Amino acid sequence: MAGTTHEVTNQAPPLVGYDVFGADQVLTEAVERHLAPELLDPVLAELGELGRAAGSAQVQEWAAQANENPPRLRTHDRTGVRIDEVDFHPAWHRLLGKGVGAGLTSAWNRPGGHVRRAAAFVVWTQAEAGNCCPLSMTHAAVPVLRADAELAAAWEPLLTSPVYDRELRPAPLKAGALFGMALTEKQGGSDVRANTTRARPLAEAGAYELTGHKWFCSAPMSDGFLVLALAPGGLTCFLVPRVLPDGTRNVFLLQRLKDKLGNRSNASAEVEFDGTWARRVGEEGRGVRTVIDMVAATRLDCVLGSAGLMRQAVALAVHHCAHREAFGARLVDQPLMRNVLADLAIESEAATALALRLAAAYDDGGERERALLRLAVPVAKYWVTKRCPAVAVEAAECLGGNGYVEESGLPRLVRESPLNSVWEGAGNVQALDVVRALRREPAALDAYLREVGQARGADRRLDGAIRELLTELADLDGVEGRARRLAERLALVLQGALxxxxxxxxxxxxxxxxxxxxxxxxxxGTLPSTLDLASVVARARPPL
Structure with missing residues (x-):
């Protein structure tokens, strides 16, 4: 009879229909550790609802559809009128609407807002990482706009709204808005001071006209954008609305969409400004200083996003190995595979613990916590995002050939995994920022040492690493050439202390x-075999 040789056995069931948040002991414990007791019940319920959505078959299908049907650029309508729009698959809008509704853009005005949003960001990244880009930039634009009380009053309620309003309309007519940014240019990249986009003052107070080309414009269908351009007083930050108050489209010429390695559900564009209306944010010549709070917030989101990708990769690997048998035993029970899984699990746990600790520092807002963030954010951005691709690739290998097949979900994670290391300043930029913080802001190092000092005496290896780090920090002459090594050591010691x-x-x-x-x-997979690796793996296993 046809098909009698095709009995399917020894395959792991799909990892679907579970609570992504509740299944993550590390994340739930971090939320419980950093939130005030009176907030726990409602926040845990809120995150559980999002976690069940993220693990549902419906959302997983939306994620697949959004990545299989990437955005398309439409420069003109059928009559030849220039419209500069990006078309997305309906699944993209469903994902983005769910993320907005879950509070991923509204951390700044809620008690414990940054911790609860950070946990939600880790969860929702595991649903689909691409839509987290506009969510991140919208969240991060809030502290920048607060540099101008009038702009903050007009835009902040829209950016923090739980309503996703996809229509292009003047901001006052919208129920919610999203923000993107266009900072870098083709000749400068991370060196934004090499920008050549010009800003000419107009008669209207605070208004300018922009002319220039931006090499990367993130989320080009957003309602507003933060842009850097050269005004008469120097490099300045501007708000560029997509639609002007009278309902006409601003000059926002989308030249092309980037054909990216990963993050394919999300649009990134090159944009031309040619007499584009803009409103100044902050003082002329203080553009980098004005936009730096957005950069810091999105850098933390790079850490959170990488932690989410690592957690998803580890969950898929452990789930597969818990069901798959080879050579007479389940893979998860075989010593060498258990070593690999445990090693991946502790990398994921260290990333999550560090990311949530930094989110808690935002909620605290005190002077010492702000100083800690100044050093710890670039440290974490450097290290955690660098570890993410290695974790994703190793996790895919745990599935063998199955992990190389799109249906497993691992190839999408592998393609996505390098993004956060590149975005918002690649590795060298972060390492040199660490050096700047050490040289210019002694309070940052003091806050860091106080943080790791709370763990001294608990583990001899950690104590030894702290001593070695202090020796290295004592001599910063010629440190640029070893800035990566120093950033790595700072990250490992901080993770170890946590x-x-x-x-x-x-x-x-x-x-x-x-x-x-x-x-x-x-x-x-090279940990000492004498460790209790079985318990480490069991802690990371999704409860299916």
């Missing part, structure tokens, strides 16, 4: 052995 304080002993023991004690190799 895990020693808050993680189960078996997790902290494995991290300190493999990352601080020199008892681990250059690839995953």
């Amino acid at each position: 895990l020693v304080r808050f993680a189960p002993p078996e997790v902290a023991d494995a991290f300190c052995a493999g990352r601080l004690g020199g008892d681990g190799g250059a690839v995953f």
Whole structure:
């Protein structure tokens, strides 16, 4: 009979129909650790609802559709009128609407807002990472607009609204708005001071006319954009609305969409300004200083996004190995595979613990916490985003050939995994920013040392790593050439301190052995076999 040789056995069931938040012990514990007790019940319920949505078959299907049907540029309508619009698959709008409704743009005005949003960002990244880009920039635009009380009053209620309004209309007529940004140019990249886009003052107070070309414009269908351009007084920050108050389209010429390695559901464009109306934000000549709060917030989102991608990759790998058998035993019970899975799990846990700690510093807002963020954000951005591609690739290998097939979900994670390291300043930019913070802001290093000092005496390997770090920090002459090494050591010590304080002993023991004690190799799966790796893996397993 046809098909009798095709009995399907020894395959893992799909990882679907589960609570992405509730299944993540590391994330739930971090939320409980950093939120005030009176907030816990409503926030846990809120995150559980989002987690169940993220793990549902419906949302997983939307994510696949949004990536299989990437955005398309329409420069003109059928009559030849220039419209400069981007068409998205309906699944994109459903995902983005769910993210807006879940509070991913409204951290600034809620108690515990940054921790609860950070947890939601980690969860929603696991649903579909591309739509998190406009969510991130909209969130991060709020502190920049607060530099101008009039702009903040007009725009902040729209940016923090739980309503996703996709129509292009004047801002006062909208129920909610999204923001993008266009900072970099083809000749400068991260060196925004090399920008050549010009801003000519107009008669209207605070209004300018922009002329120039931006190499990367993120989320080009947003309602407003933060843009850097050269005004008479120097490099300045501007708000460019997509639609002008009278209902006409601003001059916003989309030249092409970028054909990207990953993040394919999301549009990134080159845009031309040719007499484009803009409103100044902050003082002339203070553009970098004005926009820096947005950059810092989006850099933290790079850490959160990478933590989410790592968690998803580890969950898929552990889930597969818990169901797959080879050579007479489940993969998860075989010593070498267990070592690999445990190594991946502690990398994921360290990333999540660090990301949520930084979100809690935003909520605190005190002087010492702000100083900690000045150093710890570029440290975390450098290290966590660098570790993400390695985790994604190793997790895919845990599935063998299945992990190389699109249906497994791992190839999309692998393509997505390098993005956060490149976006908002690549590795060298972050490492040099760490050096600047160390040289110019002694309070930042003091706050960092106070943070890691809370774990001293709990683990000899961590204590030894702290001593070595202090020796390295004592001499910053010629540090630029070793800035990456220094950023790495700062990140590992901070992660180790957090895990020693808050993680189960078996997790902290494995991290300190493999990352601080020199008892681990250059690839995953090289932890000492004497550790309690089974408990580490069990902690990371989704409960299906």
